[in-house]
Structures are given as structure tokens and as C-alpha cells.
Amino acid sequence: MIAKGTLSQTAPIVKKTAKTFFSCQACGYRAPRWMGKCPDCGAWDSFVEERPPAGGGLLARPAGAASPAQPVPIDAIEIDTEKRILTGIAEFDRVLGGGLVAGTLVLIGGDPGIGKSTLMLQAMDGLARQDLRVLYVSGEESTRQIRLRSRRLSCGSPNLLVASEVEVEAILAMIDSVRPAAAVVDSIQTLYSPELGSAPGSVSQVREATVRLMLAAKRSGVPMFLVGHVTKDGAIAGPRLLEHMVDTVLYFEGDRSHMFRVLRAVKNRFGSTNEIGVFEMKDAGLEEVPNPSAVFLSERPAAAPGSVVAASLEGTRPILVELQALTAGASFGTPRRTILGLDANRVALLAAVLEKKAGMHLMGLDLFMNVAGGVKVSEPAVDLAVAAAIASSFLDRPVPAGTVVLGEVGLTGEVRAVGQAEARILEARKMGFTRCLLPRGNLKRLPVPEGVEILGVGSVAEAVEQLF
Numbered sequence: 001m002i003a004k005g006t007l008s009q010t011a012p013i014v015k016k017t018a019k020t021f022f023s024c025q026a027c028g029y030r031a032p033r034w035m036g037k038c039p040d041c042g043a044w045d046s047f048v049e050e051r052p053p054a055g056g057g058l059l060a061r062p063a064g065a066a067s068p069a070q071p072v073p074i075d076a077i078e079i080d081t082e083k084r085i086l087t088g089i090a091e092f093d094r095v096l097g098g099g100l101v102a103g104t105l106v107l108i109g110g111d112p113g114i115g116k117s118t119l120m121l122q123a124m125d126g127l128a129r130q131d132l133r134v135l136y137v138s139g140e141e142s143t144r145q146i147r148l149r150s151r152r153l154s155c156g157s158p159n160l161l162v163a164s165e166v167e168v169e170a171i172l173a174m175i176d177s178v179r180p181a182a183a184v185v186d187s188i189q190t191l192y193s194p195e196l197g198s199a200p201g202s203v204s205q206v207r208e209a210t211v212r213l214m215l216a217a218k219r220s221g222v223p224m225f226l227v228g229h230v231t232k233d234g235a236i237a238g239p240r241l242l243e244h245m246v247d248t249v250l251y252f253e254g255d256r257s258h259m260f261r262v263l264r265a266v267k268n269r270f271g272s273t274n275e276i277g278v279f280e281m282k283d284a285g286l287e288e289v290p291n292p293s294a295v296f297l298s299e300r301p302a303a304a305p306g307s308v309v310a311a312s313l314e315g316t317r318p319i320l321v322e323l324q325a326l327t328a329g330a331s332f333g334t335p336r337r338t339i340l341g342l343d344a345n346r347v348a349l350l351a352a353v354l355e356k357k358a359g360m361h362l363m364g365l366d367l368f369m370n371v372a373g374g375v376k377v378s379e380p381a382v383d384l385a386v387a388a389a390i391a392s393s394f395l396d397r398p399v400p401a402g403t404v405v406l407g408e409v410g411l412t413g414e415v416r417a418v419g420q421a422e423a424r425i426l427e428a429r430k431m432g433f434t435r436c437l438l439p440r441g442n443l444k445r446l447p448v449p450e451g452v453e454i455l456g457v458g459s460v461a462e463a464v465e466q467l468f
Contacts, residue, residue: 019051019052020049020050020051020052021049021050021051021052022034022035022047022048022049022050023047023048023050023198023202023203023204024038024040024041024043024046024047024203025043025046025047025048025202025203026038026041026043026046027040027041027043028203028207029041031047034047034049035047048198048202050196050197050198050202050203050204051196051197051198084096084097084098084099084100084101085099085100085102085127085132085181085182085223086099086100086130087099087100087123087126087127088123088126088127088129088130089122089123089126089288090288090290091263091277091278091279091288091289091290092119092123092263092277094275094277094315095250095263095264095265095271095275095276095277096248096265096268096270096271097265097268097270097271097272097275098271100182100223101223101247101270102221102222102223103217103218103220103221103222103223104217104223104224104247104248104269104270105213105214105217105223105224105226105245105246105247105248106223106224106225106226106246106247106248106249106250107188107225107226107228107242107243107246107248107249107250108120108225108226108227108228108249108250108251108252109227109228109229109230109249109250109251109252110230110251110252110253111230111252112229114252114253114254114261115252115254115261115279115281115286116186116227116252117138117141117149117186117227118149118153118285118286119252119263119279119286120136120184120186120225120227121136121146121149121150121153121155121184122153122155122285122286123225124136124155124160124182124184125150125153125155125156125157125160127159127181127182128157128158128159128160129157129159131159132159132180132181132182133159133161133178133179133180133181134159134160134161134180134181134182134183134184135161135162135163135174135175135178135180135182135183135184136160136161136162136163136183136184136186137162137163137164137165137171137174137183137184137185137186138162138163138164138186139164139165139166139185139186139187139190139191140186140187140190141164141186142164143162143163143164146162146164147162150162152283152284152285153284153285154284154285161178161180166190166191166192166200167191167192167193167194168191168192168193168208168209168212168213169193169194171185171191171213172212172213172216175216175220175222176216176220179220179222180222181222181223182222182223182224182225183222183223183224183225184224184225184227185213185224185225185226185227186227187226187227187228187229188206188209188210188226188227188228188242189201189206189228189229191205191206191209192205192209193205193208193209193212195208196208206242207242210226210242210245210246211245213226214245214246226246228242243267246267247267247268247269247270248265248267248268248269248270248271249265249266249267249268250263250264250265250266251263251264251265251266253375253376254281254374254375255374257374258373258374259280259281259282260278260279260280260281260289260295260296260373260374260375261278261279261280261281261286262276262277262278262279262375262376263276263277263278263279264276272315272316274314274315274316275314275315275316275317276314276315276317278292278295280295292317292319293318293319293320293321293427293430293431294431295373296319296320296321296322296372296373296375297309297320297321297322297431299372300322300372302401303398303401304398305392305393305395305396305397305398306324306325306326306327306389306390306392306393307322307323307324307389307392307398307399308322308323308325308385308386308388308389308392308399308403308405309321309322309323309385309403309404309405309428309433310322310323310377310381310382310385310386310404310405310406311381311404311406311424311425311427311428312377312379312381312382313379313381313419313420313423313424318420318423318424318426318427319427320404320427320428320431320433321371321372321373321375321377321382322371322372322373323342323369323370323371323372323377323382323385323386323389324369324370324371324372324389325367325368325369325386325389325390325392325393326367326368326369326393327362327365327366327367327368327390327393327394328365328366328368329364329365329366330364330365330366331366335363335364335365335366335367336366336367336368337351337366337367338366338367338368338369339368339369339370340369340370340371341369341370341371341374341375341376341377342369342371342376342377342378342382342386343378346380346383346386347367347369347386349411350383350386350387350390350409351367351390353387353409353411353413353460354387354390354391354394354460356413357412357413357459357460357461358391358413358460358461358464360390360391360394362390362394365394367390369386369389369390380408380409380418381406381407381408381418381419381424382406383407383408383409384405384406384407384408384409384415384437384439384457384460384463385405385406385407387409387460387463387464388405388437388463388464388467391464391467391468392467392468395468397468399467400435400467402432402433402434402435403433403435403436403437403467404424404425404428404433404435404436404437405436405437405438405463405467406418406421406424406436406437406438406439407437407438407439407457407463408439409460413459413460413461414458414459414460415439415440415457415458415459415460415462415463416439416441417439417441417442418438418439418442421438421442421446422446422447422449425438425446425449425452425454426449428452429449429451429452433452434451434452434453435452435453435455436452436453436454436455437455437457437463437466437467438454438455438456438457439456439457439458440456440457440458442456443456
């Protein structure tokens with residue numbers, strides 16, 4: 001016979017399971033249960049179960065930590081004009097705003113195999129050759145693999161320290177002990193913190209690692225580069241918060257089938273966001289392209305219908321690019337619109353303007369457009385060049401030799417003035433062009449350049465008449 005109370009004393013004690021939550025891997029939205037579609041960003045099947053950090057994560061102040069900072073008057077803060085650190089790669093320094101600022105956190109993203117790790121290793125080697133100790137931490141390659149790649153790139157300075165590590169705490173301890181002039185973490189998606197129960201690359205891990213590296217950079221003054229993977233849409237993988245936390249966001253663009261790469265800044269707290277750097281991928285690594293216009297126009301066909309040269313302004317640098325258009329009879333019921341390097345919606349708008357205002361029947365034709373060299377052009381100043389390329393292919397007549405076209409086109413067919421027209425014309429003259437078609441509105445405040453014939457137009461129909 002079992003005595004009274006024996007059952008309650010011998011029964012196993014059931015422990016309460018740890019509380020978990022579900023986090024969207026696209027935007028970081030948290031929910032108490034799994035959901036098929038994120039209500040915040042609309043992504044499907046993006047929720048992953050995660051556990052909160054054991055010690056409270058970044059919200060918990062550790063024991064013995066310094067007291068919170070006190071606010072001070074802004075005019076009482078002493079500042080010194082700090083000299084920026086030059087990496088030795090002029091195109092890279094241009095995009096950064098003139099060099100590295102102490103304590104800055106830079107995020108660089110791009111497609112797999114585009115050359116992000118190559119650029120970072122060459123930049124760190126450039127600093128190491130200036131007798132500066134730098135640190136390159138890789139979570140994807142071993143030190144032996146990094147050494148093999150460095151031999152191919154001729155990066156062998158003893159001041160370049162490399163390590164293979166994925167734990168955030170170990171990387172922070174390494175930075176504190178080495179005290180480098182700059183550090184690279186390749187990549188941020190491979191880091192993890194043992195305090196979090198989620199897998200590396202999850203929203204919680206990426207956010208935690210980025211915040212800790214950001215605090216370390218601000219505290220120690222060490223500039224840090226974070227290499228980030230991109231999604232199939234071209235955005236940096238992880239929560240959007242990642243781009244808000246860093247000081248600079250760089251994108252390494254280009255088609256892997258082409259030799260040219262473009263480094264573009266989309267956010268820069270210490271410089272312009274319009275600057276670009278152009279590189280050429282070779283067997284020995286990335287090589288700077290000091291004159292992109294000459295490179296992009298080197299293989300341009302002569303007297304070819306559908307080929308037009310436009311003057312695009314990237315930051316303070318005017319660049320001449322070749323726009324190519326091809327119109328052909330539609331093989332199927334619905335005409336195709338295939339656009340590479342340009343905004344597809346903008347090209348469709350310009351095709352509609354040509355059909356309405358210039359009488360070109362493009363509705364039943366396939367339209368293909370491309371920017372030669374694999375670069376991307378997004379500014380409205382190339383609208384008139386796009387329209388001219390389409391008209392040239394439709395009429396099967398080439399644009400007169402030595403002509404550069406620039407101007408913005410409105411929905412009513414008018415051609416509007418563009419900025420920095422003088423700089424664009426000077427670049428065209430330097431490249432040997434003798435004729436420039438531009439908006440009539442720019443003629444009022446434009447000095448007459450020597451050696452270039454200026455033609456002002458006020459509408460798309462007038463431009464077509466002038467060119468053909």
C-alpha cells in the first residue's frame with residue numbers, strides 16, 4: 001500500500017521550456033507564432049524560430065560596466081581636423097569620400113564572386129605597405145586559403161595579419177589585443193554569438209554582431225569593413241536595420257561575364273553618395289580604371305544604327321557611356337521589353353513618348369536596350385540619349401559621328417535642362433567628340449566651348465529632326 005503523499009514526492013519535476021519567438025529573416029519582424037507571410041515586409045516563408053539571449057543581449061548592461069554617458073553642450077566638444085587614412089587605391093578612396101575616417105563602420109555588398117574579398121585584401125595590403133598594422137578576419141576561408149589568394153594578388157606585407165574566426169567575442173578580443181589601424185570582417189553573415197541560440201546568418205545573430213562591432217569601432221577608433229552577402233534582388237542579406245547602423249554602405253556592381261566592376265556608395269556619412277569607382281578584374285586582382293569613358297567607348301561600332309553616346313554624371317565625375325537599342329518585329333503576340341543597365345519603367349515611358357509625339361509605331365515591336373560595358377545608368381539626364389537610340393534603331397539610321405546626346409524628357413515630349421552640362425561637354429571634347437545635342441534651357445547659362453558644336457532642342461520631335 002502506497003503511503004499518503006508518496007506519489008507527489010517521487011513524481012518527476014517538469015521544467016518549463018524556454019520561451020521562443022519567430023523572427024522574419026528579411027526584415028527582423030518578431031511574432032509569437034509561426035506565420036506564412038510577414039505582415040511587415042510581405043516576405044513568404046521567412047519566419048525562423050529563435051531564442052532570446054541568455055543574458056539579455058545588448059539590452060542588458062553587464063556588471064561593472066561604465067555609467068551611462070552624460071549629455072554635454074555641443075559647442076563644448078573639442079574637434080580636431082583628422083587626416084583621413086588613404087588605402088593607396090585612388091578609386092576606392094574616392095568612393096569613401098577621400099579616405100578612411102577613424103572609427104567608421106563600412107558595409108560592402110555585392111553578388112557572389114564579384115570581387116568583394118579581393119578588393120578588401122588589396123585595400124588592407126595598401127595600408128600595410130604604409131607601415132600600418134591591419135587585420136583581416138575571414139569566416140569563410142582558412143588562413144591557408146587566404147595566403148594562396150594573397151600570393152596571386154601579390155599581397156604579402158608582414159603588417160597584414162589574417163585570422164579565421166566566426167565568434168564575435170573572439171574577434172573583439174583579437175581587435176583589442178592587436179590594435180590594428182583597420183580591420184575587415186568577411187563576412188558578417190558567418191558570425192555568431194554563443195549567447196544567442198539561433199544559427200549564424202539569422203536576423204538576431206547579424207544584428208547582434210553588427211552592433212557589437214559598431215560599438216567596438218566607435219570606442220577604439222579602428223575603421224572596420226563588413227562584407228555582406230546580397231539576396232537575389234540585389235539587396236544586402238539580413239534586416240534593413242543593418243544598413244542603418246553602419247556609417248557607409250558600398251555596393252560592388254558588375255556582370256561577372258564582363259571585366260569591369262563599379263563600386264558605388266549608397267550611404268556615406270563622411271562623404272558624397274554619388275561617387276563611383278571603376279575597376280577592371282584581371283588575373284592579378286582588381287586594377288583601377290582612371291579614365292572610364294575611354295574604356296567604355298573603346299569597342300563602339302562606327303555608324304551603327306541604335307548606338308548613341310550619352311554623358312552621365314556620377315558624383316563629380318562625368319562618364320561617357322554607349323547606349324544600344326534594337327527594335328525588331330514581335331515574334332509573339334505581346335512585344336518584349338528587355339532592358340539591361342537602365343530603368344525598365346523609364347525606357348517604357350520614353351518609348352510611349354516617341355510613339356505619341358514623334359509618330360513612331362513601337363507598340364507591335366520588340367525593344368531591347370543595353371548599356372555597353374555592363375554598367376548601370378539611372379539619372380534622367382540620359383533620357384534624350386535613350387530616345388535617340390530607340391529612334392535610330394527604328395529608322396535604321398545612325399546618329400551622326402562625333403555626337404553626344406544629353407537631356408531629360410518629360411511626358412509631354414519636352415526636353416528639360418540638366419545639371420553640370422559644362423562638365424559633361426568638356427569630357428566629351430576630351431574624348432574627341434565635336435557635336436553635342438542638349439536642351440535649349442542649358443544654352444542660357446552655358447559658356448560656348450571651343451571645338452564643340454552645340455545644338456539646343458526643346459522637344460523630342462525636334463531632336464529626332466536634328467539627328468536624322
